[in-house]
Amino acid sequence: MAQERILVVDDDQGLLQLLKMRLGAMGFAVTTCDSGGEAVALARQDIFDLAITDLHLPDRDGLAVMEELLLIHPALPILILTAHGSIPNAVEAMQKGAYGYLTKPFDDKEIKVCIEKALAQQRMGREIQRLKSLVQELYGLENVVARSPQMQALLQQVARVANTDATVCLSGDTGTGKEVIARVIHCNSRRAQGPFIAVNCGAVPESLFESELFGHVKGAFTSAHDSKRGFFRSADGGTLFFDEIGEMPLPLQVKLLRAIEEREVHAVGADRPTKVDVRIVAATNKNLEQAVKAGTFREDLYYRIQVVHINIPPLRERRDDIPPLAQHFLKASAKRMNKEIRGFLPDAMQKLMLHAWPGNVRELENVVENAVIMSAQDMITADLLPTISQSMDNQVKPLTEAREEFERRYLKEALQLTGGNISRAAQIAGRYRADFYKLLKKYGLHPLHTTETASPDSQEDQRS
Numbered sequence: 001m002a003q004e005r006i007l008v009v010d011d012d013q014g015l016l017q018l019l020k021m022r023l024g025a026m027g028f029a030v031t032t033c034d035s036g037g038e039a040v041a042l043a044r045q046d047i048f049d050l051a052i053t054d055l056h057l058p059d060r061d062g063l064a065v066m067e068e069l070l071l072i073h074p075a076l077p078i079l080i081l082t083a084h085g086s087i088p089n090a091v092e093a094m095q096k097g098a099y100g101y102l103t104k105p106f107d108d109k110e111i112k113v114c115i116e117k118a119l120a121q122q123r124m125g126r127e128i129q130r131l132k133s134l135v136q137e138l139y140g141l142e143n144v145v146a147r148s149p150q151m152q153a154l155l156q157q158v159a160r161v162a163n164t165d166a167t168v169c170l171s172g173d174t175g176t177g178k179e180v181i182a183r184v185i186h187c188n189s190r191r192a193q194g195p196f197i198a199v200n201c202g203a204v205p206e207s208l209f210e211s212e213l214f215g216h217v218k219g220a221f222t223s224a225h226d227s228k229r230g231f232f233r234s235a236d237g238g239t240l241f242f243d244e245i246g247e248m249p250l251p252l253q254v255k256l257l258r259a260i261e262e263r264e265v266h267a268v269g270a271d272r273p274t275k276v277d278v279r280i281v282a283a284t285n286k287n288l289e290q291a292v293k294a295g296t297f298r299e300d301l302y303y304r305i306q307v308v309h310i311n312i313p314p315l316r317e318r319r320d321d322i323p324p325l326a327q328h329f330l331k332a333s334a335k336r337m338n339k340e341i342r343g344f345l346p347d348a349m350q351k352l353m354l355h356a357w358p359g360n361v362r363e364l365e366n367v368v369e370n371a372v373i374m375s376a377q378d379m380i381t382a383d384l385l386p387t388i389s390q391s392m393d394n395q396v397k398p399l400t401e402a403r404e405e406f407e408r409r410y411l412k413e414a415l416q417l418t419g420g421n422i423s424r425a426a427q428i429a430g431r432y433r434a435d436f437y438k439l440l441k442k443y444g445l446h447p448l449h450t451t452e453t454a455s456p457d458s459q460e461d462q463r464s
Contacts, residue, residue: 003029004119005046009039009053009065010081015104019052022108026115034058036065043072049122050115052102054081055093063093070097077118144184145328148318149413154181154310156417161308162188167260169245169305170283172312175362178283179243181312186239191279194238199231202247209252214259216268232265232276240278245305246286246297253298260304280305315357315364322352325361329368330380340378347382355386408443411436415445 006028008019016032023030031048033039036057043051051069055062066078077099093101099118102111146155161168162185170178179198186196204212211221215230231240242248248256259265260280264273282305291297315322327343334341344352348371357363371384410429418424426436440446 003027004049004122005029005031006115007039007042007048007051007053008032009036009051009057009062010034011054011056011058015081022111023115026112028115036060036062036068039065040068040072043069043076047073048076050077050079050118052079052081063096066093066098067096075122077122079114079118144180145324146321147324148320149410149417150313150318151321153413153417154312157310158185159188161185161310163190165191165279167280167305167307168282169288169307169309170281170312171288171309172283172285173314173360174285175360176312176314177361178285178312179241181310182239182241182281182283185281186241186279189239189279191238195235196239196241197231197235198241198243200243202244206249206252209249210255211268213252213256214265214267215270217270219269221268228267230265230267232259232278233267233274235278236276238278240280242280242282244284244286245282246284246288246291250296250298253301257298257301257304315360319353322357322364323349325364326352326368329365330372333369333372337372339372339375341372341375341380342378344380345382348380348385351382351385404443407439408445411439411443411445 004027006023008016008023008030009032010016010019011034013034016034020030020032031042031046033042036053036059039051039053042048051066053062053065053069057065062080066080069076069078078097080093080098080101081104082101083104091101099121100114102114144151144155146152158181168182168185170181172178182198183196186192199213211228211230213231215228215233218227259276262273263277264275266273288297288302288306292299292302315325326349330341330343352364352367359366367386368380371380374384375381411425414425414428415422418428422436422440423433426433429436431439
């Protein structure tokens with residue numbers, strides 16, 4: 001770790017030398033100066049982790065110097081050096097933004113404790129920023145591995161809804177990445193700095209669900225030895241993610257509905273409800289509409305969580321995503337295991353492309369991780385991958401037929417994505433408009449047949 005840098009400002013040269021020696025012995029990099037003007041100039045040129053300044057400087061008032069330093073670096077902790085008779089001025093300095101003050105004369109122990117407390121706040125701030133950057137790196141829209149037209153369209157939908165407070169319901173098979181998309185929504189929203197709390201509705205016992213969800217006060221029931229905040233209050237200011245919401249017991253569904261609508265929760269044993277500010281994102285691998293008809297899911301809750309519905313297609317329906325996802329998982333696994341593995345041999349990638357992936361993205365990740373563990377070479381070979389079921393082999397179509405089927409589906413989705421605008425669809429596809437139009441003609445497609453309303457541009461395209 002790089003040395004933390006401290007700026008010391010005082011017109012007493014003896015004190016400057018003493019502080020430089022003492023702070024240097026503590027492991028800090030120390031820069032000294034004897035005037036406020038020089039301190040401000042240094043702060044403009046360099047970044048410091050802490051500043052220590054005297055209240056009385058020859059060229060200007062110490063409070064003015066402190067204010068200028070804070071204008072340059074608002075988060076800079078500043079300690080004020082003062083004599084006993086100037087303590088009221090030091091208190092005024094703290095009211096104006098100083099972290100604390102040291103009275104002269106001071107001993108090594110006192111100054112070390114004071115500096116460590118001030119720097120602890122800085123270190124925490126840097127760590128929080130590092131974690132935020134890491135989360136953004138993992139869950140920023142631009143970092144989601146998605147090459148297929150289906151996932152590109154899905155991410156555009158996510159981008160539109162993320163920065164709202166709309167309730168979102170994600171549907172899709174197990175392992176398709178619903179929680180990842182939920183985190184992407186959270187990390188690209190105005191609530192990104194708030195908590196993201198995930199609740200697995202199928203894993204919480206029904207008898208504990210209300211307490212886990214809304215919290216309880218101490219003594220509310222026999223085993224309530226301490227108070228508990230509950231998921232809702234823990235997610236205050238952020239996002240509450242209900243995974244597999246279709247597994248939630250019916251009696252709890254009405255209480256969840258009330259909490260969402262009234263934006264308040266009533267902890268078990270509490271005298272009054274507590275206001276909460278959370279955004280709800282739900283996910284399910286069930287058909288909730290059928291669950292409503294079967295009486296296992298409340299109709300009013302169904303409509304309340306379906307404000308925005310996003311369906312995540314299974315991996316077998318977006319095979320274009322398999323190569324980049326496999327390479328992404330390989331890179332991550334190889335890094336964790338400190339192995340030099342560059343990629344997949346062609347027959348290995350072909351095997352991945354033909355597999356049915358009933359476990360979807362989660363299964364692909366596990367398969368790649370296992371291959372990385374077992375590999376003794378710098379490339380993944382086909383023998384390290386699972387055997388493809390015969391039923392899947394029998395479903396494989398001739399290459400020409402499969403390619404034509406893909407092209408036709410791709411063209412339709414490109415037109416739907418652009419509202420029937422041929423010029424924009426051709427640009428997305430990386431084709432000249434004339435070539436794109438020939439492909440439409442080849443497959444008997446027409447913009448008006450692939451989207452509900454064609455844009456004026458698309459109609460102009462058709463006349464040209």
